[in-house]
Amino acid sequence: MNYLLCTLFEIKWLPDIWAVILVSVIGFGVVISLLILTVLFLVLAERKLLGFFTQRKGPNRVGLWGVLQTTADAIKLLCKENIELLSSDKFIFTIAPIMAFASVILLWCLIPYNSEFHLINSSVGVLLYFAIASLPMIFHFLAGYSSNNKYSLIGSYRSLGLTCSYSIVLMLSVMSVILVSGTMDLDKIVLFQSKTWMIFSNVLGFLIFFIATLAKLNRCPFDLSEAESEIVCGYHTEYSGMRFAMFFLGEYAELFVMSMLVVILFFGGYLPPFGMYLANAFMGNCEFCSYLIYFEQTIWLFIKTLIIVFVIIWIRATLPRLTQVSTLNMFWKYIIPISIFNLIMIIMMRALW
């Protein structure tokens, strides 16, 4: 980012303010195109993987191995009728899916993709991330509330109840990470792990964070708020066409960005797993390599993230759904005490070192 900014500053006929705007627009465009490509790929990957887990083939008729399946879905959803309910609260009903998707896009801008490309670089990156990450839930609730449907309302209440249970656990486990690394900057957390990954010094914290992540993403076994066999579709029961697609894509984009955060906090982010870049190992220290390294960092981040996403889909194919009561029981009675214990242990270790 800084490199691009400097090259633009050197152009004489371009005013400085335009250079700054241009750089942020280019960065945002890159992030958006990454998001849409990954989400299109991710939906297909989930359908394929669920097929393989249940000994099926998955979509394989459209394009080679069904690669274009999600593209067909997107075209269909774009051109489907948008149903407006007479009894709904129209303003909130239209704005809720847009805002839910927009807040997920903001999350994508907070992630350091490599050591240079970091769109919103804040010294309290983790805090900012979780402040924005709580927004989609609020818009899910508003969507369920405004559509004036009993199933939507039950779904949105369930998602609120789930939020009450997981958010404390999530923050407690993130606090343990912040205590170990001693910083809230996502970039510095990644660089802190250049010798050993965080997961080796904070195993319990990782397990707790992963469970809370599943709850945050509304994934199995915590997909209470859109339980298809109990309440029709949860909060998006009344949504059709592109508005439904906004929720659908937003969910998958959030899944990917949360997995990226797991990688950044616990698996060394964009750093290579064996302490050395492949570009340097094969080509030595040339000038071309220093540019190649940035791409390699992004590829490492994505590979690690895809492994986490695979595990999450694997869990979805394996586990049944918990009830609301047992979820609350599990989080409040067992996981919160364990995470407080973990936090105290980390504090004691920090004090002894």
Add this chain to the structure above:
Amino acid sequence: MNYILTTIDSVLNWGRANSIWPLTFATSCCGIEMMCASASNFDIARFGSEVFRPSPRQADLLICAGTITHKMAPLLLRLYQQMPEPKYVIAMGACTCGGGMFSSKDCYSVVKGIDKFLPVDIFLPMCPPRPDALFDAVLKLQKKIKKESILTRKEFIEGHKIVFEERDEILVLKEERNEHI
């Protein structure tokens, strides 16, 4: 103008034909075959339509799997009306095609064919049809969608709106008569 229309049509129809999301709706034994069609030996996912939507707002296809009684018919009609355009109907099983084994005059409770109140695209008789037959129906529906045009679809919607209102009254009347009996 015609050229632009046909290119738009071909792209749209390609998308629509390859992602037919059915509604989870089954009233009797044909439903078992429909579930079997999405399970491992047959796998409806190959055609991109394993996404069984529980909400009619997000579905494209109403696979009417099973006997429809006079009491169920208004609910089915409501489900159909709740679906957004473009929407398609497959009448699965002999009962939905023309009453099947309930087609005698003595049978007072079963609607003799759902085409009396819904515009059916594909009829799939048999009692019950195997999953392979359901795939055949889905593939035939895909072929039908690929031949469609935006203009003809609009005419189709306009033509069927009036029919619905009339049929609605008939169904209500029938229900009242049943209560009398």
